[in-house]
Amino acid sequence: MANTTESSNPNLSNDEWCTEINNGAAFGLKIKKKLATKQSDFQLVEIYETEEFGNLMMLDGCTMVSTRENFLYHEMMSHPALFTHKNPKNVVIIGGGDCGTLKEVLRHPNVETVHQIDIDKVVTEMSELYFPELCESNDDPRAIIKFDDGIKFMAEAKDNSIDIIIVDSTDPVGPGEGLFNHAFYRNCLRALRSDGIFVQQSESPLLHLPLLKEMRDAMLDVGFSDLQHVNFPQMIYPSGWWSSTLAKKSGAFEEFRKEDADKAALQWQLNYYNSDIHVGATALPNFLKRAFV
Numbered sequence: 001m002a003n004t005t006e007s008s009n010p011n012l013s014n015d016e017w018c019t020e021i022n023n024g025a026a027f028g029l030k031i032k033k034k035l036a037t038k039q040s041d042f043q044l045v046e047i048y049e050t051e052e053f054g055n056l057m058m059l060d061g062c063t064m065v066s067t068r069e070n071f072l073y074h075e076m077m078s079h080p081a082l083f084t085h086k087n088p089k090n091v092v093i094i095g096g097g098d099c100g101t102l103k104e105v106l107r108h109p110n111v112e113t114v115h116q117i118d119i120d121k122v123v124t125e126m127s128e129l130y131f132p133e134l135c136e137s138n139d140d141p142r143a144i145i146k147f148d149d150g151i152k153f154m155a156e157a158k159d160n161s162i163d164i165i166i167v168d169s170t171d172p173v174g175p176g177e178g179l180f181n182h183a184f185y186r187n188c189l190r191a192l193r194s195d196g197i198f199v200q201q202s203e204s205p206l207l208h209l210p211l212l213k214e215m216r217d218a219m220l221d222v223g224f225s226d227l228q229h230v231n232f233p234q235m236i237y238p239s240g241w242w243s244s245t246l247a248k249k250s251g252a253f254e255e256f257r258k259e260d261a262d263k264a265a266l267q268w269q270l271n272y273y274n275s276d277i278h279v280g281a282t283a284l285p286n287f288l289k290r291a292f293v
């Protein structure tokens with residue numbers, strides 16, 4: 001996604017807005033000041049303090065996470081799959097360097113291990129400094145945080161060893177590109193246990209439908225048996241409408257654990273996810289029904 005920190009509105013000075021331009025649209029957040037910037041071996045990591053959204057992380061000019069609204073994404077990238085699986089014990093997160101998804105997965109008491117494999121330790125270092133609330137579970141003894149290429153990690157993962165894989169990565173460009181292809185999906189399928197679930201952030205249904213379809217077709221090509229599309233709002237990403245795609249290693253998606261989901265949503269004081277949201281998020285608008293036949 002192209003980015004410019006120049007304001008898209010000529011009468012705003014460059015240093016007032018952090019704007020991302022994508023698919024002929026622009027999204028901007030009014031900023032107070034730039035807090036940090038670091039070129040890692042993989043991407044440019046920038047942190048801004050914004051007027052209304054707390055801190056904002058950009059990777060290579062793309063909005064990644066803000067203090068105010070990241071709960072939408074992190075809750076919806078984790079709980080739908082974890083409450084669909086009967087009893088998830090071993091979870092792997094590919095990417096997720098801001099640690100928000102890790103925090104949500106660790107809320108599940110039956111989960112025994114969560115491996116977080118992000119290629120770039122600078123993202124986690126910056127998140128620990130500027131998004132400490134996302135990193136508060138990093139010391140959980142069940143959390144195993146490694147900095148490595150997720151492609152390599154899945155290629156080396158043992159057969160039938162994982163219950164849920166969550167790919168919380170950047171877009172399919174740069175280091176993220178190899179997380180959206182047949183070879184990667186084949187390794188994830190192999191590594192999942194027979195009732196395992198694969199989850200991947202699948203971009204915007206409105207702006208990126210061809211890519212979304214390609215991802216789905218590739219997952220089915222390699223042998224995933226059933227797919228489930230999950231819609232959710234994500235204001236700082238292009239179009240504000242984001243999604244994840246769930247894929248089952250075998251069999252069809254069944255009913256999720258509704259009572260557990262509602263009990264947890266209350267107990268954990270979740271801000272977005274509950275069983276009604278789960279049902280609504282997996283409902284398809286007509287244009288997606290037509291596209292997914």
Ligand code: SAM
Nearest residue numbers: 095096097118119120123149150169170175176
């Ligand atoms: N919520 C964001 C989104 O939907 O675009 C993703 C957030 S997370 C910070 C994205 C992470 O993916 C980054 O930290 C990046 O370093 C990581 N990443 C990209 N390619 C990767 C790869 N091949 N292996 C592991 N992590 C990767």
